[in-house]
Amino acid sequence: MHASTASQLTTFHSLSSLPPRESNPCSPFRYSLTSREAKKKSIPTRRISVGQRRVPPFCPSVSASSQVAPASAEASKASSIPSEMKAWLYGEYGGVDVLKFEPKVTVPEVKEDQVLVKVVAAALNPVDFKRRQGKFKATDSPLPTVPGYDVAGVVVKVGSQVKNLKVGDEVYGDINEKALEGPNQFGSLAEYTAVEEKLLAPKPKNLDFVQAAALPLAIETAYEGLERTGFSAGKSILVLNGAGGVGSLVIQLAKHVFGASRVAATSSTRKLELLKSLGSDLAIDYTKENFEELPEKFDVVYDAIGQCERAVKVVKEGGSVVALTGAVTPPGFRFVVTSNGAVLRKLNPYLESGKVKPVIDPKGPFPFSQVVEAFSYIETNRATGKVVIHPIP
Numbered sequence: 001m002h003a004s005t006a007s008q009l010t011t012f013h014s015l016s017s018l019p020p021r022e023s024n025p026c027s028p029f030r031y032s033l034t035s036r037e038a039k040k041k042s043i044p045t046r047r048i049s050v051g052q053r054r055v056p057p058f059c060p061s062v063s064a065s066s067q068v069a070p071a072s073a074e075a076s077k078a079s080s081i082p083s084e085m086k087a088w089l090y091g092e093y094g095g096v097d098v099l100k101f102e103p104k105v106t107v108p109e110v111k112e113d114q115v116l117v118k119v120v121a122a123a124l125n126p127v128d129f130k131r132r133q134g135k136f137k138a139t140d141s142p143l144p145t146v147p148g149y150d151v152a153g154v155v156v157k158v159g160s161q162v163k164n165l166k167v168g169d170e171v172y173g174d175i176n177e178k179a180l181e182g183p184n185q186f187g188s189l190a191e192y193t194a195v196e197e198k199l200l201a202p203k204p205k206n207l208d209f210v211q212a213a214a215l216p217l218a219i220e221t222a223y224e225g226l227e228r229t230g231f232s233a234g235k236s237i238l239v240l241n242g243a244g245g246v247g248s249l250v251i252q253l254a255k256h257v258f259g260a261s262r263v264a265a266t267s268s269t270r271k272l273e274l275l276k277s278l279g280s281d282l283a284i285d286y287t288k289e290n291f292e293e294l295p296e297k298f299d300v301v302y303d304a305i306g307q308c309e310r311a312v313k314v315v316k317e318g319g320s321v322v323a324l325t326g327a328v329t330p331p332g333f334r335f336v337v338t339s340n341g342a343v344l345r346k347l348n349p350y351l352e353s354g355k356v357k358p359v360i361d362p363k364g365p366f367p368f369s370q371v372v373e374a375f376s377y378i379e380t381n382r383a384t385g386k387v388v389i390h391p392i393p
């Protein structure tokens, strides 16, 4: 984290600085929630009331408070480890139809530097479906594959060299240190997953498992990309795809952790209010405006959609363009995220204070039985924030 970051603590624009409730269409007070819906989703949701607005705002769950989440009963549930578990897996590359529910998969052994996690919630990322489609087969682990990078759960077993985690700890993380180079054969869409201790961090105290699972790969990507551009306090940034899993966190980290002077971001019409609620000073509707025609240029452009050729046109001389996907146009550059529990530990205070919040798509969480539906949904490229899987049996 940049040295300047800590000094920004006092200048954060928290969500409490949002417009008054009546003018903020993403305020929970705008929407009604039945107790049945709330119970099913286990996160605050609301029914979108289509009223005066031609395009109703789209308000996913941006949910966290600085209060400690109630103690979970998950640790006590996880006391005995079976030899077999339920998992989703695929034995060949292809569309969603290759995904199979398998009731008897061997529970993975832990290596000396690993812990076994009882999965309480998992989340999907685009890499999960791109991998399943065979896009990374040259560097993939052998089939069959249990997919899933993101996990939140409880440690139930520790390897002989594990130093800082113990049975009963509530943790979260991205289980694959290198996203594309030999990712684990047994991922997080299972009852148990084995993970290197160094890839995990304690679950933020104020977040439940669903909220924690929504963070690791996306927030580590957001953070690593900002670091690689040399982002620091006082700089301006344009985020292309501000409403997705990564972009929603780039906006928040840039504004509330790094101290950006100005944040602009793109989305379609109904997600513009979300961008503003996350910290965007300027929300650009990509269905109506070309960001290249803006009268301003930015110190950094963070391309989370694959528009690098256009992105380089709006960066200041000497600025940086980071691209997560698609073709790269100089001076743009691409990187592939490295999972690192230390990054999560560094960011935990910002999560626990509520400065940075997970964004969870309101169509979820999807129960474990609906993993195919969850994949189909994320593959539409329309998900807002994260697609979470919960409960896991």
Ligand SMILES: NC(=O)c1ccc[n+]([C@@H]2O[C@H](COP(=O)([O-])OP(=O)(O)OC[C@H]3O[C@@H](n4cnc5c(N)ncnc54)[C@H](OP(=O)(O)O)[C@@H]3O)[C@@H](O)[C@H]2O)c1
Binding pocket: 125, 126, 127, 179, 217, 218, 221, 240, 241, 242, 243, 244, 245, 246, 247, 266, 267, 268, 269, 271, 286, 304, 305, 323, 324, 325, 335, 336, 337, 378, 381, 382, 383, 384, 385
């Ligand atoms: N290199 C790496 O290490 C790395 C790491 C993580 C992710 N990635 C890649 O980065 C990309 C983004 O990941 P993600 O998890 O953030 O994806 P995501 O959450 O699935 O992104 C979905 C969002 O994309 C938005 N979107 C679609 N077309 C858009 C457009 N033309 N302009 C602006 N927004 C648009 C949608 O908003 P609307 O409905 O408003 O269109 C939707 O909210 C993926 O390709 C992923 O594979 C790479």
